[in-house]
Amino acid sequence: NAGVTQTPKFRVLKTGQSMTLLCAQDMNHEYMYWYRQDPGMGLRLIHYSVGEGTTAKGEVPDGYNVSRLKKQNFLLGLESAAPSQTSVYFCASSYFRAEAKETQYFGPGTRLLVL
Template structure:
């Protein structure tokens, strides 16, 4: 049982390059999330999805796009990477139990550096 798996774990990009971060979960969770973690700022929500085919903006969505074509996968795309997007990215997922708001399960993070 892998839980939440993020690919890749590390990546270095040049400004202007594009890339996609993959998040895969094997727990049949409906909700999935992408966060970025920067020093002194905690985790900030980029985008999230409440089900296959649906996405919504979080707190800091600019410069990112997401897709949820399959229930188990949530992709985060950077179309034209900027140094300000250097961060550690976390993916999370949880069940959509109404009224109970289950805790999120987190991946191990992707450390992304933009030069």
């Protein structure tokens, strides 16, 4: 049981390049989330998904797109990377309902540097 995994662990991009971050969970969770973590700030929600085929915007969605074609996978895309997107990205998942009381299970993170 791997829990939540993220690919890649680290990536360097040039401004304007695109990339996709992959998140996979094997806990049969309905809800999945993408966060970014920046120094001196708490986690900020980028997008989330309440089930296969559905996504919604979080607090800081601009510059990112997401897809949830399969229940176990949640992809985060950067179409044209900018230096402001340099951050550590965390994926998380939770059980059936997106109530705030649900425990979230986190992946190990992806460190992205945009030059």
